[in-house]
Amino acid sequence: MGRIVLEKVKKSFSEVTVIPPLDLEIEDGEFVVFVGPSGCGKSTLLRLIAGLEDVTDGTIRIDGNDATSIPPAKRGLAMVFQSYALYPHMSVRKNIAFPLKMAKMDQAEINRRVENAASVLNLTDYLDRRPGQLSGGQRQRVAIGRAIVREPAAFLFDEPLSNLDAALRVGMRMEISELHKKLDTTMIYVTHDQVEAMTMADKIVVLRAGNIEQVGSPLELYREPRNLFVAGFIGSPKMNLIEGAEAAKHGAHTIGIRPEHIDVVEAAGEGVWSGVVGVSEHLGSDTFFHIHETGLAETITVRADGEVSLKHGDTIHLKPRADVIHRFDAEGLRQS
């Protein structure tokens, strides 16, 4: 079981409030991702849940029990750190067994669980090596192994993939998602990478300056960002944001349109934007054009088919799809 509820949780470091009072419910078995730019308080929030930092005010409940002042060791949570935090002087086997040894479990059971975790994570051949002799991906797996043997109520991941190279990151992303399906345990995952958040989460919590900007499934956030910040943060490349006369036409202060929701058309006409092609990024399947001199915004980004061939300096005509234009008011909030 791993239902975690935060009630009016607040954190200040001396005078500075990092997290103003905040409420959040995480259901048992959910994969929740905290995402936001660096310094938004997402790691602090995770550490509060872990018990590595004291809560300044408010209550943390784990499975209905008040865990606010319980030390980290007794909360029944496991954590995977950004640096993996493996014990360098212990073999992989001893690393994975450490939490069980601390729990005074008997040796036969420890062995059984370690072997089991190792086979799940493909670490059986490496059990007697030291962490220093492993690759980044293997270390990551050891850290996960150390977490799963305890059969915790919930897993906490603190940017676990940020030290891996791009190719490995995609692989590990799948593995962690896979693991979640298999274990069906609550996972709380912190990242600054919205792609990780979108691909892995059941529920995304977007944070900025300690405030929750929006909570929802990846598609909810994509389809209906509650404000300009979420609109700009979720989705890649970023949503185009247009102010002024064009926005006023739609009865909004700002309108947003995603690059994938703009079509390239042959000729100018009613509701068609024209501009000059700047940099184009050819990804093969898609091409992203950065368009200037549209009179709407500094740059408009457009996704086109990979085969569209336009050169730097060419004139281009764009037609936004009317049904997916997001409208925001002067405060940056979504207008329904």
Added chain:
Amino acid sequence: MATQHSRSAARLMMAPAVVLLLGWMLVPLSMTLWFSFRKFLPLRGGDQGFVGFDNYVRFISSSSFWPAVQTTLVIVLGVLIITIVFGVLLAMLLDQPIWGQGIVRILIIAPFFVMPTVSALVWKNIFMDPVNGLLAHLWRAFGADPVVWLTDVPVYSIVMILSWQWLPFATLILLTAIQSLDGEQLEASEMDGAGFLSRFIYIILPHLSRAITIVILIQTIFLLSIFAEIFVTTGGAFGTRTLTYLIFQRVLESQNVGLGSAGGVYAIILANIVAIFLMRIVGKNLDA
């Protein structure tokens, strides 16, 4: 990391070290200050009461004070110049690829581990003795009259002994610093057409400046308080009496504690001036 629980545990674990050092600093320091304002001659009448700043004035106006300051300055500056100039050169040499680098390093570092009394005695007798010393043999081999080192040029002899002891320290620290210099920076400067001399002046020396400052400060603190080397070689005779040695003589040899304590306060002030600069550097490094 920092929860209430761990913070109170930390305070408790820090207490013994803090209390011990506080006692070690405050008790003798306040006693020295107390004595420095009193006429106190343990063997000639004991404590004869409060005399104000009398001891401070007498210490400075005594005929041995300025010569002692001069000797101290000559020794400190002499050793600093020698160890830093040769230290930089040696560090640059050792930074080059050479065969048996490890062994050369060991040979050069060795004098630092020699206990001060040993190095003073060995130099005094086996090397600087005017009759049987090795240097005397060397001089005679070239047909020169042997130098009576510790009588004729006593201060320079002591500078030489101290330099031998401290050169390894300077070399080792400068070598460590030089090894942290980014090779690409040098290569870039070479691409920019900088010759050896300009590379040395514009790249290597600025890179070493911090290490050099640290060597100067640390050596100054140690050199200001050298004792054994003088105690063993000349016993303060022939103009080798440094400030430290003068205070030692006032306190223990002539048993004028008040006067010596006033001198001690001067020494403490002097050392603190140097220490403040060192602290600044070390403190800055703490934030990094």
Added chain:
Amino acid sequence: MARAVTKQRKTLNTLVAWAVGLLIFFPILWTILTSFKTEAQAINDPPLFLFFDWTLENYGVVQERSDYMRFLWNSIILAGGSTLLGILVAVPAAWSMAFVPSKRTKDILLWMLSTKMLPAVGVLYPIYLLFIELGLLDSRVGLTIVLMLINLPIIVWMLYTYFREIPGEILEAARMDGASLREEILYVLTPMAIPGIASTILLNFILAWNEAFWTLNLTAAKAAPLTAFIASYSSPEGLFYAKLSAASTMAIAPILILGWFSQKQLVRGLTFGAVK
């Protein structure tokens, strides 16, 4: 900074470096050689380098005449005792500073360092007086405590810089894994810090061994270590070069060997972590 150079260049560098190295090491080498000569050979003109009748006689005489072993034993007790005592006090302190830093940590560290800068001669008489009052003059206990106190700032500092290199996340991981503070220190921190603790012990043993102000001024006969033993040779009595050399060799040999092991740590220890 090691860059490719030509073979001739490397040969030249090597020759110069070795020449300088041997020149600097020469006084020590010569002392060791002289310790194996007879007194007559020791002052022979021209000096004898390697071709003399090697003898161990001096070592025997030194031990017999001045009871070298007693001084050696005192040195070991003083250096070892003060270092271990210092480590016991410093380890918890350094742990606190490295892993639970507060706003005052930096000030405390710098203040500790500043006590090291206190010139010994400034507090000579008070300590001397306290030692007489407490009956500690010429006692190993008193001197051990003094040596511990003068080296304590360095011990705390060195341990602090080593501990700081251990990532805090590993300790947090241990905490999440259910380790108590004691288990965290015992099973995770200590094993990881062993190299640092060992080099700290080594360097401070050397510093205490070579300390030559307090050991000369606070001892007479009973507690005198090797520094005082050697100083007693400063009044020459006839032919004594070989014996002086033998005594010197015995006094520095143990520490030379230890010192060579610790040369890497020396830099960090003596610059308070400012140069690494």
